[in-house]
Amino acid sequence: GAGVSQTPSNKVTEKGKYVELRCDPISGHTALYWYRQSLGQGPEFLIYFQGTGAADDSGLPNDRFFAVRPEGSVSTLKIQRTERGDSAVYLCASSPSTSGTQYFGPGTRLTVL
Amino acid sequence: AQSVTQPDIHITVSEGASLELRCNYSYGATPYLFWYVQSPGQGLQLLLKYFSGDTLVQGIKGFEAEFKRSQSSFNLRKPSVHWSDAAEYFCAVGAGYNQGGKLIFGQGTELSVKP
Numbered sequence: 248g249a250g251v252s253q254t255p256s257n258k259v260t261e262k263g264k265y266v267e268l269r270c271d272p273i274s275g276h277t278a279l280y281w282y283r284q285s286l287g288q289g290p291e292f293l294i295y296f297q298g299t300g301a302a303d304d305s306g307l308p309n310d311r312f313f314a315v316r317p318e319g320s321v322s323t324l325k326i327q328r329t330e331r332g333d334s335a336v337y338l339c340a341s342s343p344s345t346s347g348t349q350y351f352g353p354g355t356r357l358t359v360l
Numbered sequence: 361a362q363s364v365t366q367p368d369i370h371i372t373v374s375e376g377a378s379l380e381l382r383c384n385y386s387y388g389a390t391p392y393l394f395w396y397v398q399s400p401g402q403g404l405q406l407l408l409k410y411f412s413g414d415t416l417v418q419g420i421k422g423f424e425a426e427f428k429r430s431q432s433s434f435n436l437r438k439p440s441v442h443w444s445d446a447a448e449y450f451c452a453v454g455a456g457y458n459q460g461g462k463l464i465f466g467q468g469t470e471l472s473v474k475p
Binding site for chain 2: 249250251264274280282287289290291292295303306338348349350351352354
């Protein structure tokens with residue numbers, strides 16, 4: 248079956264602009280996670296959804312970052328007033344349950360000029 | 361605080377040689393432990409996981425890992441490396457995993473394979 252998909256695969260923007268990154272989880276997966284991977288580092292947790300609600304957003308670096316999952320499926324990560332330090336690969340993962348294996352998408356590479 | 365350490369940033373092995381990638385974790389309770397592999401341009405793929413029970417776990421692609429509580433380690437091994445194993449390997453611990461918690465990743469070990 249289809250895995251986790253993320254769009255766009257690459258996004259180049261200018262400092263100060265607003266961006267949206269989309270994640271389509273595996274059908275039926277109730278849990279959805281966002282991570283950020285900087286160059287040469289392991290992924291770092293940003294936020295986790297169980298259904299429509301954010302169960303843990305402790306990894307969001309500041310209030311410029313926001314994520315939604317309005318219907319309990321697709322999620323959008325929104326970044327306002329982008330900064331060069333936001334440049335990274337943003338990974339999405341989904342899981343069939345809160346204790347299941349997390350399946351990762353290919354990521355969106357964000358470059359802020 | 362929970363953390364994962366992968367001491368080796370880069371390892372090179374010859375094709376056919378054995379491989380061991382090190383992972384040490386810091387976690388107060390019984391850990392849920394994972395190894396993922398990431399090939400260039402690809403997403404993270406789960407190799408294996410440890411939740412409980414037998415401390416030697418088998419994974420895909422001929423990999424295995426052993427959980428050693430006394431050493432806080434979860435090292436990944438493969439008896440004979442193939443050129444296609446060249447990739448980045450990440451060890452991770454699930455924080456509060458049975459409640460849907462996040463994964464905490466190590467920095468990763470890049471594996472190169474010599475012909």
